[in-house]
Amino acid sequence: MIEEIVQKTDGGYLVAIDGQQLHVPNDPSNRHYAMVQDAIAGGMEVQQQPEPLAYPTQADAERAMTEWADAFALQITGIRPESEKLSWSDKEKAAERYQAGTATANDLSMLNAEAGLTGETLDDLAASILANAAMFRVIVGKIAGFRRQTKAALEAATPEQYPAILTAAKAAALADAAAMGLPVVL
Structure with missing residues (x-):
């Protein structure tokens, strides 16, 4: 029966x-x-039959948010070789020392190599590097903050609520980027 x-x-x-x-x-x-x-x-x-959940587990929702955050950050940093990204911290320190008048021979070699190809003065290059580094630190801090805030919201939610939480987090991040003048469109 x-x-x-x-x-x-x-x-x-x-x-x-x-x-x-x-x-x-x-x-x-x-x-x-x-x-x-x-x-x-x-x-x-x-x-x-109920529709399958978009994110059956919290780990699935967090993974989706992390993938989105990576794509978001890539739009901000642009497509750069990994070797260049790895040099950003060294370039920032070299630019700081250059502006302070304490640049080493290695610092000057790195800065002159780039400035020689771009046609910038060392003063302009150092200022540009430091401005980009300051903006990047703010952006990275905000991405980490949004990710942690979203993780906390996911921890307090059910799988049915995960899509709305991720949508709200993405909208907030995009609005924040727009307020900073960053052209991010994900």
């Missing part, structure tokens, strides 16, 4: 018959199909 019928999203049915779950395809040649149709015709309620 059929105890429960659930309409699957693929058009078939998940049916409980005598305490056992059975998949019945939406196919009249299936031997259980007629039983399902008779039960429905007799007034048995057909439940709809």
